[in-house]
Amino acid sequence: MTVILKLGGSVITDKQRPETLDEEHLARAAAAIADYDGELVLVHGGGSFGHHHASEHGISSEAGSHDVAGAFAVHDAMRRLNDAVLAALQERDVPALPVHPLSAAARDGDGELSLSTPVETILSEGFVPTIQADVIAHTGAGVTVVSGDELVVELAEQLDAERVGLCAGVPGVFDEEGQVIDHIESFATVQAALGGSDATDVTGGMAAKIRALLDMDTPASVFGLDGLEGFLDGDSPGTRVG
Amino acid sequence: MTVILKLGGSVITDKQRPETLDEEHLARAAAAIADYDGELVLVHGGGSFGHHHASEHGISSEAGSHDVAGAFAVHDAMRRLNDAVLAALQERDVPALPVHPLSAAARDGDGELSLSTPVETILSEGFVPTIQADVIAHTGAGVTVVSGDELVVELAEQLDAERVGLCAGVPGVFDEEGQVIDHIESFATVQAALGGSDATDVTGGMAAKIRALLDMDTPASVFGLDGLEGFLDGDSPGTRVG
Numbered sequence: 110m111t112v113i114l115k116l117g118g119s120v121i122t123d124k125q126r127p128e129t130l131d132e133e134h135l136a137r138a139a140a141a142i143a144d145y146d147g148e149l150v151l152v153h154g155g156g157s158f159g160h161h162h163a164s165e166h167g168i169s170s171e172a173g174s175h176d177v178a179g180a181f182a183v184h185d186a187m188r189r190l191n192d193a194v195l196a197a198l199q200e201r202d203v204p205a206l207p208v209h210p211l212s213a214a215a216r217d218g219d220g221e222l223s224l225s226t227p228v229e230t231i232l233s234e235g236f237v238p239t240i241q242a243d244v245i246a247h248t249g250a251g252v253t254v255v256s257g258d259e260l261v262v263e264l265a266e267q268l269d270a271e272r273v274g275l276c277a278g279v280p281g282v283f284d285e286e287g288q289v290i291d292h293i294e295s296f297a298t299v300q301a302a303l304g305g306s307d308a309t310d311v312t313g314g315m316a317a318k319i320r321a322l323l324d325m326d327t328p329a330s331v332f333g334l335d336g337l338e339g340f341l342d343g344d345s346p347g348t349r350v351g
Numbered sequence: 352m353t354v355i356l357k358l359g360g361s362v363i364t365d366k367q368r369p370e371t372l373d374e375e376h377l378a379r380a381a382a383a384i385a386d387y388d389g390e391l392v393l394v395h396g397g398g399s400f401g402h403h404h405a406s407e408h409g410i411s412s413e414a415g416s417h418d419v420a421g422a423f424a425v426h427d428a429m430r431r432l433n434d435a436v437l438a439a440l441q442e443r444d445v446p447a448l449p450v451h452p453l454s455a456a457a458r459d460g461d462g463e464l465s466l467s468t469p470v471e472t473i474l475s476e477g478f479v480p481t482i483q484a485d486v487i488a489h490t491g492a493g494v495t496v497v498s499g500d501e502l503v504v505e506l507a508e509q510l511d512a513e514r515v516g517l518c519a520g521v522p523g524v525f526d527e528e529g530q531v532i533d534h535i536e537s538f539a540t541v542q543a544a545l546g547g548s549d550a551t552d553v554t555g556g557m558a559a560k561i562r563a564l565l566d567m568d569t570p571a572s573v574f575g576l577d578g579l580e581g582f583l584d585g586d587s588p589g590t591r592v593g
Contacts (some may be wrong), residue, residue: 175446175476175477177441177446177447177448177478178441180448180478181437181441181448184448184449195423199419199420199423204417204419205419206419206422206423206426206453206488206494207426207451207453207454208453208454209449209451209454210454211448211449211450211454211469212449212450212451212452212453212454212455212468212469213454213455213467213468213469214469215469215471215472215473216472223469225455225467226454226455227453227454227455227456227457227465227487227488229457230457230458230488230489230490231457231488233488233490234417234488234489234490234491234492234493234494235417235493236419236422236488236494245469246448246469246472246473246475246476246478247472247476248472248475248476249476250476251476251477252448252476252478
C-alpha cells in the first residue's frame with residue numbers, strides 16, 4: 110500500500126526569504142524518509158521558491174498567464190527546489206526521481222485538473238517519485254499554479270493510497286485557543302479557526318488544505334516536522350483529517 | 352494543423368565531445384523556428400548530453416537500470432540540453448516550455464511506450480512544447496531510454512500531426528553511392544544503404560529512424576540544417592519518408 114507524504118514549502122524553505130532553503134529541516138525530513146521502508150510518493154510545495162515568482166508574475170491557481178517568461182520563471186524556481194530535495198534524498202540513498210506536473214498535467218476550461226503520471230511504474234520499479242508544485246497549462250488561461258495539496262488529493266485517489274501525511278510548518282491545525290485540534294471531520298466545525306497563512310501563499314493556506322483533505326477517501330494527518338517519524342511509523346501525529 | 356519538428360542530437364551538439372553544444376547550429380535552428388507561424392511541437396535528441404551518460408551507465412532503449420544515480424545522471428544531462436534549447440528559443444521570443452518524458456511516459460513489461468502529455472493544452476495556449484529524449488520508468492527493467500524518434504512517432508499519432516520533420520546531421524538519407532535518396536517508401540529498398548551512425552548512439556541510428564517513420568501515417572522528411580527553413584515553409588527538403 111502506498112503512502113503519500115507532502116513536505117510543505119514552509120517546512121523545507123524559509124518562506125520570508127526568496128529562494129532560501131531551510132537546510133536543517135530538509136536534512137531532518139530526508140533522514141526520516143530514508144528510514145522508511147515501503148512505497149512512498151513525495152510531493153512538495155513551493156515555499157519561497159515558487160510563491161515568490163508566482164506572486165511577481167501574478168500567477169495563482171486561478172489567475173493565469175500567457176507570458177512564457179513568467180511561466181518559466183515559476184517552473185524553473187520550483188525545479189531548483191525539487192533538485193535540492195532530490196539531492197538531500199539521494200545523498201541518503203533514497204532512490205528519488207523527479208516528476209514535474211508541467212509535463213504531466215493540465216486544466217480544462219473549467220479549471221478542472223487532469224493529471225496523468227507514470228508514478229505507478231516509477232513506484233513499482235523501486236524508485237521514489239518526488240513531485241513538485243508547479244505551473245501547468247490551463248485551457249483559456251495560459252498557465253496556472255497547481256499546488257502540492259491539489260497534487261496530493263489527485264494522487265491519493267489515483268493510487269488508492271493508504272495514508273496521506275502533510276508535514277507542515279506547524280504541529281497540526283490550531284483551534285481558536287491555539288491548541289492543536291486532534292481530529293477534524295467537517296469543515297464547518299473548524300471554519301472560524303482557520304485564517305490565512307502568515308506569509309505569501311498563492312494557494313490558499315490551511316483552509317484550502319483542510320477542504321481538499323476532507324474531500325478525499327484516504328485518511329490524512331497534518332503535523333509538523335517533529336511528527337514526521339511517527340507518521341512514517343504508522344502513528345497519527347498532529348491533526349487527523351477525515 | 353500541427354507540425355512536429357525533431358532537432359537531432361547530432362545537429363545541436365558536438366557528438367564527439369561530452370556535453371558540448373553546437374552553439375552555432377542551435378542558434379540557426381532557433382532563428383528558423385522563430386520565423387515559423389503555426390502550431391509547432393519540438394522534440395530533441397540526446398546528442399553528446401544523453402548518449403554519453405547512457406553509455407556510461409549501460410542504459411539504452413532495451414537495457415534498463417535500477418540504479419537511481421545512473422538514471423538521474425542521464426535525465427539531468429538531458430535537462431541541461433533541454434534548458435539550452437529553451438534558452439535559445441526564448442531569446443528569440445519563441446514561447447517554449449519544457450516537457451520531460453520521465454514525468455509523462457512509461458513502458459510496460461513488453462517495452463511498449465505509453466505517453467500521456469498535456470501537449471495539446473500547451474499548444475492551444477500558444478506555447479511551444481519542447482520535449483527531450485529522456486529515461487523513463489520501464490516495468491521490470493527500472494528505467495530505459497526513450498529516443499526522440501520514438502517520441503516523434505507517438506506524438507504524431509496522438510496529435511494527428513500534419514507533417515513531421517527530422518532535422519539531422521546529414522542532408523537526408525544516403526544511398527550506397529552517397530547520394531541523398533529523394534523518397535523512401537519501404538525499408539527493404541534502402542536496407543543495404545543504412546549503416547549505423549558514426550558516433551555513439553544508443554538508439555539505433557538512421558535505420559531505426561527510418562523504420563519508425565515508415566510506421567507512421569504522417570508524412571515525414573529527413574533533412575539537414577540547411578533544409579530547416581524550407582521544411583518550415585512547407586517544402587520537402589532532403590528525403591521524404593512514407
